[in-house]
Amino acid sequence: MHTSQAPLFRRDFSLVVAGQIISLFGNAILRFALPLYLLRQTGSPALFGAVGAAAFVPAVLCAPIGGVVADRVNKRNIMVVLDxxxxGLILAFTLLLGRAPLVPLMAACLMLLYGIAGAYQPAVQASIPLLAGPEQLTSANAVINMVQTxxxxxxxxxxxxxxxxxGLRPILWVGMACFFLSAVMELFIRIPHRPRAAAGGVLSTVRQDLGESWRFVRREKPVFLSVMLVLALFNLVLSAALVVGIPVAVVQVLGMSDSRLGLTQGAMGLGGLFGGLLTACLGPRLRLRRGSAxxxxxxxxxAGMGAVLLPGVPPALGWWGVTAMSFAVMVLSTLLVxxxxxAVQGQTPPDLLGKVMAFIMAVSNCAAPVGQAVYGALFERCPAWAVLLGAAGAAALAAVYSRRVFQELDGGR
Structure with a gap:
């Protein structure tokens, strides 16, 4: 049992953080390079969006399964096996690159990469309350979020x-090394685990566990359903627009280099890091009732990102504007997440936490593949500034709708 006086950065939590730094860096460098390589080779935003949408589907589908496994299997073992x-996946992709058709090879690799990540994150999320006390939950989540960003x-x-x-190959070798080293480090983590008997076969166990999490959400915490709807709407109308739109805007509309795109996406990471630091400092003073704002x-x-892409704006100024807005949107997103x-962790029983978190992640993200495919087609047919301004308007309507939802969730803490 942890107490509020116990230090957060004890051995096992520190190893989780260190393993996340290495593993997520490998993930980030691959998620940057693989889609960019596809966009550079094909020059098609529609294909870029379609492959990105296909890649996101396994992440949505694997998250609930990952939640079930996280509540029944030692979470350390899940992290090790998946890393x-x-x-091994990146090694196979490296060996096949240039020997197999690019588009199906890229789609298969990204789908597997995202699927593994979808199954991996519930284990990390479910391990946080086991390694940090109740009073440390916000700070521990902020630390993990800062590592991600x-x-x-x-x-x-x-x-x-x-x-x-x-080119691409050195990035593949770096990513492969990161996942291997992270897995080796995670072998030394000790996470408390209480085995639970399986309910028959694998499918029946998954069905029973997901049914258990659904009943808890529907009967005990129906506000979680409203939260999922809000997040799904935002993923559909805004997050998907930025995932597709930022590379298209920087590379194709503004004509910037790969390193400039890296700096723009790095600014998003810096914004997430700043948002995590801000959240860790403010801690309990942050209230969900302000989530809609x-x-x-x-x-x-x-909307500001769309404005700097209007005709007549110099490309250099447009790039600085897109980069600054990328930083700002990640600060805000990190604060809320x-x-x-x-809040969800604090209102969910420990034996349901992995499943409930995975359930929320899956439902919230289910709209993202649709959004990415739609926005890929829109960016190919319409000016980028018009697409982003339209996305901003739709997101503002979703924000207004979310006010009551966040107030209700905040009241249940």
Whole structure:
């Protein structure tokens, strides 16, 4: 049992953080380089969006399964196996690159990469309350979030330099090494685990566990359903627009280099890091009832991104504007995600936490593949500034709708 006086950075939590730094850096550098390589080789935003949408589907589908496994299997073992598996996946992709058709090979690799990540994150999320006391949940979530965003900062910046100078293959070897080293480090983590009997076969166990989490959400915490709807709407109308739109805007509309795109996406990581630091410092003073204002501010930053892409704006000024808005939107997103995660963790029984977190992640993200495919087609047919301004307007409406939802969730803490 942990107490509020116990230090957060004890051995096992520190090893989780260190393993996350290495693993997520490898993930970030690959998620930057692989889609960029596809966009550079094909020159098609529609194909770029379609492959990105296909890659996101396994992440949505694997998250609930990962939540079930996280509640029944030692979470340390899940992290180790999945990191070793990812290293093997990247090795296979490296050997096949140039020997197999690019588009199906890239789609298969990204789908597997995202699917593994979808199954991996519930184990990390479910381990946090086991390694940190109740009073440390917000700070512990902020630390994990800062690790994610630090990797998102360094991955694109270093990836952009390596990609521009040496091409894709060095990035593949770096990513492979990161996953292998992370798996080795995670072998030494000790996470408390209480085995639970399986309910028959694998499918029946998954069905029973997901049914258990659904009944808890529907009967005990129906506000979680409203939260999922808000997040799904935002992923559909805004997050998907930025995932597709930022590379298209920087590379194709503004004509910038790969290293400039790396700096822009690195600015997003820096924004997430700053948002995590801000959240860790403010801690319990942050309240979810202000979540709608945060989402509205994120919508305004997307509108600003569209404004700097208007005809007549110099490309250099446009790049600085897109980069600044990318930083700002990640500050806001991180503030909301950390506080929301802590609220859900604090209102969910420990034996359901992995499943419930995975259930929320899956439902919230289910709209992202649709959004990415739609925005890929829109960016190919319409001016980028018009697409981003339209996305910002739709996101602002979703932010207004979310006000009651966040107030209700905040009241249940």
């Amino acid at each position: 070793f598996s990812t290293a 630090l990797s998102a900062l360094l991955g694109p910046v270093i990836g952009g330099v390596l990609f521009g100078a040496f 945060v989402l509205l501010a994120a919508s305004l930053t997307a 950390v506080v929301l995660s802590a």
